[in-house]
Amino acid sequence: MVVSGVSFMDSLAASNQVAEERISNIRTVKAFSQEKKEMFQYGEKMHEVLKLSVKESLMRGLFFAMTGFAGNFIIISVLYSGGLLVSEQAISVGELSSFLLYAAYTGVSIGGLSTFYSDINRGLGASSRIWEIIDRKPSIPISGGLKPLTGPKGDISFQNIVFSYPNRPDAPIINGLNLEIPSGQRYALVGHSGSGKSTLGHLLLRLYDPQNGQICLDKTDIKIYDPVWLHSHIGVVSQEPILFSGTVRENIAYGREQFTENEIIDVAKEANAYDFIVNKFPDGFNTVVGERGVLLSGGQKQRIAISRALLKNPKILLLDEATSALDAESEKLIQEALQRLSKGRTVLTIAHRLSTIKNADKLAVLFNGKIVELDSYDALMSIENGLFKKLNKNQILTS
Ligand SMILES: Nc1ncnc2c1ncn2[C@@H]1O[C@H](COP(=O)(O)OP(=O)(O)OP(=O)(O)O)[C@@H](O)[C@H]1O
Secondary structure: OHHHHHHHHHHHHHHHHHHHHHHHOHHHHHHOOOHHHHHHHHHHHHHHHHHHHHHHHHHHHHHHHHHHHHHHHHHHHHHHHHHHHHHOOOOOHHHHHHHHHHHHHHHHHHHHHHHHHHHHHHHHHHHHHHHHHHHOOOOOOOOOOEOOOOOOOOOEEEEEEEEOOOOOOOOOOEEEEEEEEOOOOEEEEEEOOOOOHHHHHHHHOOOOOOOEEEEEEOOEEOOOEOHHHHHHOEEEEOOOOOOOOOEHHHHHOOOOOOOOHHHHHHHHHHOOOHHHHHHHOOOHHHOEOOHHHOOOOHHHHHHHHHHHHHHHOOOEEEEEOOOOOOOHHHHHHHHHHHHHHHOOOEEEEEOOOHHHHHHOOEEEEEEOOEEEEEEOHHHHHOOOOOHHHHHHHOOOOOO
């Protein structure tokens, strides 16, 4: 019964996952006219849930039918043998009745225990997955470690990094990579799609640990630092900025406990977000952005994410540029905001835009899990048969 409870919960979770994923991406479903197919798929999943719940109900029914039958059979047997004993005058009718009464009380109580047993099994089935998750020890601790009293200087070095994702251990993404980014410099990471640029960002944030080599911040392995301290000094503006349902203010302040209204206004101005927040949104900074920021345009989301990074005031910046093209005006405003954001910080940009690539102090070209070229834009373009030159010529780097 425990096993069937677990499968029932698993199939219910699978059907909920399908529903949640499709409903939250309803625009894509509609754009591809997949409503009927998705409804059919959800129906299939629910059918699976129904099948398992019928199976579980049958097992419960069988179990209770058997215990009920056994109870009644015992009573009839006791009445029969007791009747024989009464007729032989071995026991009195009173003794037989009181025995039956005690036996009935005991039987009902034991019957109650069997219901309790089946309910416990249901609970065990439902909770076993939760316990599995609760008992999992994260390989990277949430907190604990060195917390320097001052912020970092911002020198970053990747030393002989080898990394493959845990679910694909045989497919190394980074393979003996070395890269030094001195404090205050702007480096742009370029390479084919899928070459591992975002992965390098994940490693710097210590979302994963490399299988080999070390990543150092100010000559100390990032594994030594408290992850909370480390994350507080790295600002991230990702390709698809993640906003949470809540107000514009709450989204800008995400990650900062203490802030003043003036700070929020200042960072919004610096990120070129102030004008649209105040003039275009009905409630200004109190405007609700909708689930995952659906009520905002791509460019607006980017600028709110830049305001958030500015408020955090980190020493290191990790920018994952959006590949999707924005209109020229938004593009200009975002580039301006990013320029301001980059000032005085160590910046690693996953670059897709020619303007970013040209403005970077150095370009690091990632190929086959290694940095194969590292220099300024002009220097790399002057290498005959250079990889960067080829990528640039084929317009692989720019959107
Ligand atoms: N969580 C993951 N689990 C397993 N493999 C992953 C995971 N994330 C990415 N990968 C794989 O790692 C490789 C590198 O991905 P990554 O996102 O770092 O590339 P990228 O250079 O940033 O690409 P793009 O420019 O298209 O964003 C890809 O082959 C991808 O399929």
